[in-house]
Amino acid sequence: MLARLNDNWSLLNPWRTVNGLQKELLGLFDDFNENLNRYRAGYPQMIVEDAEKELTVKMSLPGYDSKDMDIEVVSDFLTIRAERKAPELNKDEKFLHRERSFGKLEESIKLPSKVKSGKVNARYIDGVLVITLPKEEAEKPHVVKIS
Amino acid sequence: MSDITKKENKPEVSKLEYIEFAPPSDVVENHTGIVVLLDVPGATTEKLSVNVEDRILKIEADTDLAQHGKHVRYKRSFQISHEIALDKISAKIKDGVLRLELPKAESARVHKIKVTTE
Numbered sequence: 001m002l003a004r005l006n007d008n009w010s011l012l013n014p015w016r017t018v019n020g021l022q023k024e025l026l027g028l029f030d031d032f033n034e035n036l037n038r039y040r041a042g043y044p045q046m047i048v049e050d051a052e053k054e055l056t057v058k059m060s061l062p063g064y065d066s067k068d069m070d071i072e073v074v075s076d077f078l079t080i081r082a083e084r085k086a087p088e089l090n091k092d093e094k095f096l097h098r099e100r101s102f103g104k105l106e107e108s109i110k111l112p113s114k115v116k117s118g119k120v121n122a123r124y125i126d127g128v129l130v131i132t133l134p135k136e137e138a139e140k141p142h143v144v145k146i147s
Numbered sequence: 148m149s150d151i152t153k154k155e156n157k158p159e160v161s162k163l164e165y166i167e168f169a170p171p172s173d174v175v176e177n178h179t180g181i182v183v184l185l186d187v188p189g190a191t192t193e194k195l196s197v198n199v200e201d202r203i204l205k206i207e208a209d210t211d212l213a214q215h216g217k218h219v220r221y222k223r224s225f226q227i228s229h230e231i232a233l234d235k236i237s238a239k240i241k242d243g244v245l246r247l248e249l250p251k252a253e254s255a256r257v258h259k260i261k262v263t264t265e
Contacts, residue, residue, distance in 0.1 A: 040168050043188050043221070044214050058212065060188035062243030087184075092177050099171035100186050127188035127243015128212065 050112050055133045059107065062127035063100075069129060073117040079108045080129065113138075165209075166217040170245075174225075178257055180250035181231065187221045188212075188243035197238045197247065202227055204236070208245065230255035 049056040057078060061069065064084050072079040086102040089095070115133035122131045175182045189210035196207045205224045212219040232252040239246055 043168050043170055043186060044212060044219055047212060047214055060243070062186040062188040089175065090177065093175050095173060096176050097172065097174035100173045100184065126191055
């Protein structure tokens with residue numbers, strides 16, 4: 001867990017939590033050339049927007065229930081836990097094809113700046129968890145005079 | 148939806164440029180037809196287009212999510228069998244999951260006939 005937190009890989013790579021099948025497909029793609037219009041598998045996992053006064057973290061959680069989501073902010077670390085229950089089929093139904101992933105998910109990221117953890121706001125809109133985190137005012141540099 | 152489109156928090160986004168994703172799907176069959184479920188976070192029924200041409204079902208859904216300054220668009224197509232009644236296909240998105248219902252034509256449904264002994 002700590003090793004994962006110590007780099008900012010999760011901020012750069014939207015593919016960290018995709019399931020096995022998508023991971024295999026991923027080998028075909030790379031994120032180096034952002035300017036190319038590529039066809040990618042899956043969906044953007046997490047988008048972090050860094051504005052002057054606040055950060056906005058958008059995490060794709062399609063088909064989840066907001067009751068099964070849990071957000072934790074400690075200093076400049078954000079942890080999101082969520083669970084999506086697998087659909088139960090009726091007796092006369094059967095899967096012909098399966099790609100979507102279900103189950104528990106935990107994602108921790110180091111935020112680009114410190115935030116006011118008491119003023120974090122989260123909404124679940126169209127399958128996207130939108131978290132707004134107001135930034136902590138930067139400390140003024142303390143100048144020490146040398147006499 | 149308006150919350151995702153908050154312009155002041157975002158860098159300039161070109162309206163014409165899209166980044167395309169093939170969303171993961173599940174396909175379920177039951178005795179009345181086929182149900183296709185696709186994970187399309189950020190997409191809404193208003194920005195969804197579904198059409199069928201030569202038995203190819205094409206799905207396109209736009210979002211207001213942006214990555215690297217480009218809008219996220221979902222695109223996927225499926226080949227569908229002749230058993231499907233094309234005029235009865237329906238689609239809707241809820242909480243980022245697209246549900247497509249493809250009912251079988253009445254003639255293609257299995258009719259169970261009870262066999263009785265005399």
